[in-house]
Amino acid sequence: MTHSEINSTETTSTPLREDRYWVDGCFDFTHHGHAGAIRQARKLANELYVGIHTDEEIYVNKGPVVMKLEERVTAVEACKWCTKSVPGAPYVTDPEVLDSYGCKYVVHGDDITTDADGNDCYQVVKDMGRFVVVKRTPNISTTDLVDRMLSSRTTHHIESITPSNYSSHVLINDEDSLTRFKDYATAVDAKAPWSGVYVSVDDKTSVLVEPAAGVADKLKKNAFYVDGGFDLFFMGHIEFLRLVHEEAQRSNAVVVVGLHDDATVNSVKGENYPIMNQFERALCVLQCKYVDSVVIGAPFTPDEPFINSLSPHMTIKQVLHGPTPIVGEKGTKTVDPYVYVKEQGIYKQIGPHKYDDVSSNKIVDRVLEYREQYEERQRKKGVKAVNERDLEAIEKATAK
Structure with missing residues (x-):
């Protein structure tokens, strides 16, 4: 074209x-x-x-x-x-x-x-x-x-946030990190506040960036929750979030994304995944127009303690999942992480969509399939x- x-x-x-x-x-x-x-x-x-x-x-x-x-x-x-x-x-x-x-x-x-x-x-x-x-x-x-895809390094990963490192963790206490969270949480004019940024640690959720008043009001009344790694934030994630956003709009709800930390993603995917670390993935999700708030460090299983920990900030009316299969550690089958929300009658699967056969693994496979060409591209870039x-x-x- x-x-x-x-x-x-x-x-x-x-x-x-x-x-x-x-x-x-x-x-x-x-x-x-x-x-x-x-x-x-x-x-x-x-x-x-x-x-x-x-x-x-x-x-x-x-x-x-x-x-x-x-x-x-x-x-x-x-x-x-x-x-x-x-x-x-x-x-x-x-x-x-x-x-x-x-x-x-x-x-x-x-x-x-x-x-x-x-x-x-x-x-x-x-x-x-x-x-x-x-x-x-x-x-x-x-x-x-x-370059990360063509290597096996995990040096770009960020340690998980824990009660013991909370007061010193780079994602929470570094001035540059906080500034960028606030910048990427802005509204469509890139100036006014919009999205909230939250941190989940051991079934306790705290506010890192306050959402706009209108978003905060809707969060308290009606929030739709999705979770995942969102590594490489590609068109499959985007199309899924677009469908979730449409579903939320019909119910006058807002969309909240729970983002797993690097250790959690790695326990599921193995090798050097995630290719993007937690900070990078959070910014990618925040810039998306289909997302209203992000929870950093969300657990793999949205169980009762976690859902309750969100309640001071938001009321989860639905938990949605795309058409991709649920896998456990290193890709093995696992106990369904959505058992609790299914029991509560708030779980819904959404899709299929035109990119539901694409995954971060397949994106990396594209690079590896043409490894020589991409290595030559890297050389020319240098x-x-x-x-x-x-x-x-x-x-x-x-x-x-």
């Missing part, structure tokens, strides 16, 4: 709007770093258009994609700060495309992205004074995630990174 094929509803006569911004990218594994850029761009604008490159253009300029265009579009459109997605956006940002959508400015992180020829993809719009820089999210990239750092140094020196 090319940009001309999808650009049928917009025309070159669209007037430029000072409050309509543009951001573009590959958005392969639409992780919290992508969401962070989108959030910062949305905070500057009343409307944010998000351009998504084709598989073919990404292959030429960067290497093979893991997620196909349709899958990447699904992820981008689920981000609550995206006003409109534009599939087929050119890899080298074209001011004529921006004009056709009425977008005055382009937003990008404080790093340089180059095309296959080593040229800055944003040089033209920079020269036109239509380029806005935001802070790049540190310590995460698609390249990082692919070479490109040197060139991009050189260009960045030149740009900074020129700016002085």
